Amino acid sequence: MIEKAAGAKFxxxxxxxxxxxxxxxxxxxxxxxxxxxxxxxxxxxxxxxWLRIDDDHVDIRVDTRAMNLKNYEARTLVFKKFPKVAPVERVKTPEPPTAKKPSILTSIQTTLNKELSIATKNNNSPLPSDDLVEDDHVED
Structure with a gap:
């Protein structure tokens, strides 16, 4: 039951x-x-x-924050059950997946690319240069 002091009003x-x-x-x-x-x-x-409904028309709008029942002759009140908020459960964030180890082929390819890059910078390329390649065409 609603617990109010004797003489309390709506x-x-x-x-x-x-x-x-x-x-x-x-x-x-x-x-x-x-x-x-x-x-x-x-x-x-x-x-x-808040909207006032008087017979067949709606008027007088009062901001919900400004409504005070002491300004009205309220006779009947209608309530709606206010949902209780369930306590928030803390969820542990999963760890990000670890980086996969590169395959042996990827490791070999990476190593060869690094060595080729270093050799090219130092002019020690393992590939033949254009001036060392013999010309296969025959002069007439």
Whole structure:
């Protein structure tokens, strides 16, 4: 049951905060306001504002942060159960995969490329140069 002090009014409920009732958390989503001569108006909460519904038209928008039930003659309140947030479980981030060892062929190719590069820079190329290659054509 709602635990309030004797003489407490509906207007004592916070319009923007959650309320603890029946072991659950609840949030006010609507209320009915009693006006003169037995006329009621409904108020409904949207994401950003409260709308007043009076018979067949909707008007008066009040920012949800500014709504205060003490300014209205609230007679009936409508609550929606506020979902409890489950505790966040820490998940260990997996280790990144280790780099694969290069295959023996890759290692040999890398070594040969390095040696060829060094030999070329030092003019010790293992490949024959153009001036050492014999010309196969015959002069007429």
């Amino acid at each position: 207007s004592d409920f916070p319009a923007k905060d959650t309320v603890e009732m029946y072991g659950e958390s609840w949030i006010l989503i609507s209320f009915a306001e009693f006006k003169e001569s037995g006329h009621y108006m409904a108020w409904m909460k949207t994401a950003k504002e």
